[in-house]
Amino acid sequence: xxxxxxxxxxxxxxxxxxxxxxxxxxxxxxxxxxxxxxxxxxxxxxxxxxxxxxxxxxxxxxxxxxxxxxxxxxxxxxxxxxxxxxxxxxxxxxxxxxxxxxxxxxxxxxxxxxxxxxxxxxxxxxxxxxxxxxxxxxxxxxxxxxxxxxxxxxxxxxxxxxxxxxxxxxxxxxxxxxxxxxxxxxxx
Amino acid sequence: xxxxxxxxxxxxxxxxxxxxxxxxxxxxxxxxxxxxxxxxxxxxxxxxxxxxxxxxxxxxxxxxxxxxxxxxxxxxxxxxxxxxxxxxxxxxxxxxxxxxxxxxxxxxxxxxxxxxxxxxxxxxxxxxxxxxxxxxxxxxxxxxxxxxxxxxxxxxxxxxxxxxxxxxxxxxxxxxxxxxxxxxxxxx
DNA sequence: TTTCTTTATGTATATCTTGACATATAAAAC
DNA sequence: GTTTTATATGTCAAGATATACATAAAGAAA
Numbered sequence: 396x397x398x399x400x401x402x403x404x405x406x407x408x409x410x411x412x413x414x415x416x417x418x419x420x421x422x423x424x425x426x427x428x429x430x431x432x433x434x435x436x437x438x439x440x441x442x443x444x445x446x447x448x449x450x451x452x453x454x455x456x457x458x459x460x461x462x463x464x465x466x467x468x469x470x471x472x473x474x475x476x477x478x479x480x481x482x483x484x485x486x487x488x489x490x491x492x493x494x495x496x497x498x499x500x501x502x503x504x505x506x507x508x509x510x511x512x513x514x515x516x517x518x519x520x521x522x523x524x525x526x527x528x529x530x531x532x533x534x535x536x537x538x539x540x541x542x543x544x545x546x547x548x549x550x551x552x553x554x555x556x557x558x559x560x561x562x563x564x565x566x567x568x569x570x571x572x573x574x575x576x577x578x579x580x581x582x583x
Numbered sequence: 584x585x586x587x588x589x590x591x592x593x594x595x596x597x598x599x600x601x602x603x604x605x606x607x608x609x610x611x612x613x614x615x616x617x618x619x620x621x622x623x624x625x626x627x628x629x630x631x632x633x634x635x636x637x638x639x640x641x642x643x644x645x646x647x648x649x650x651x652x653x654x655x656x657x658x659x660x661x662x663x664x665x666x667x668x669x670x671x672x673x674x675x676x677x678x679x680x681x682x683x684x685x686x687x688x689x690x691x692x693x694x695x696x697x698x699x700x701x702x703x704x705x706x707x708x709x710x711x712x713x714x715x716x717x718x719x720x721x722x723x724x725x726x727x728x729x730x731x732x733x734x735x736x737x738x739x740x741x742x743x744x745x746x747x748x749x750x751x752x753x754x755x756x757x758x759x760x761x762x763x764x765x766x767x768x769x770x771x
Numbered sequence: 772t773t774t775c776t777t778t779a780t781g782t783a784t785a786t787c788t789t790g791a792c793a794t795a796t797a798a799a800a801c
Numbered sequence: 802g803t804t805t806t807a808t809a810t811g812t813c814a815a816g817a818t819a820t821a822c823a824t825a826a827a828g829a830a831a
Binding site for chain 1: 591595598601615617618620621623624646668669672673674675676677678679681682683684685686687688689690691692693694695696697699700702703706707737738740741742745747748749751752754755758759762763765770
């Protein structure tokens, strides 16, 4: 956890709410799609997290009655929440590599049948390549929609920067997978 | 968890024990240094994990009495454990990107002061560059000690492949950090 | 018309992970 | 001589995460 007992997921949520007020369900949707590429959480984490943030005075909610369905809770960030996330965002980011099962499998690849290992890494490489292409499509969309990246305003640049990381990550990963599978093939 | 209720940490441990019999403490040391770059665990996870693996028949131990100190438990992989890890290693690796706090901070960078954000990413880039250099030193050592990578036997190649991933990862990460910090600087 | 998906919000359980607590000796550094 | 580090093995509690359980209605698809 970061400052004042707020976890990284808490700050991710605050960051989303800093841009717009959202229901728990909307937070969940954003956690799945753009944010989910670098920080995932299911709704079973998000709803309790929002309650915890509210208990800590970081957000407040107002109920929007719905016909039949349960009330929609629209969460809004407080001044306290906004200053907390603003402080957190420029603090040193901790830990980057952490856990990567594929690298572990590469390290232990001598235990497997070379042909099977090669196939596994080839398939993994394809998956990362596809993900890279999806990111590149989004990047193309941004350029066509927002113009020259040089002139992006801060919020769009932030979006673009995260995407750029995704592209670089997937490209490097796919290359490595291809290299591993080729070497395993030629040796087996 | 993977097959037969063995977690990824369990397979990492089995993988180490497939190469040599080790005490829990030795596993801990390897989990810190070479394996720790892509899969970390403290001793408080390792000792119970070894007990669990033993309960599942994947490993066995014999006590080596020490003068004064508690008995050293040397763990040995069983035939069952070996076949389990051999099966696991060529199964598709799941999930790669998962959680990266720095990318999250980039995505929310519009909330921070540009100068401070730039400094944070500059420093982060330096850290990744240093890590890359450490990996490159190890790579140089491997080449000088083991000769041409082309002719590495399987176990050494596996070691080299994991290291290669580390180098690529850190290089790409450092480049991205530098790019982010430069853009933030020129805009602020 | 029936089934599936989306909207909408939660709880419960199990496991994973981290950090602290706990003990004990030998060897090396200061 | 005293302190710190390395060896050596554990437990415990708190927090994070994943998966399943649970409900309910609107709308789209079959």
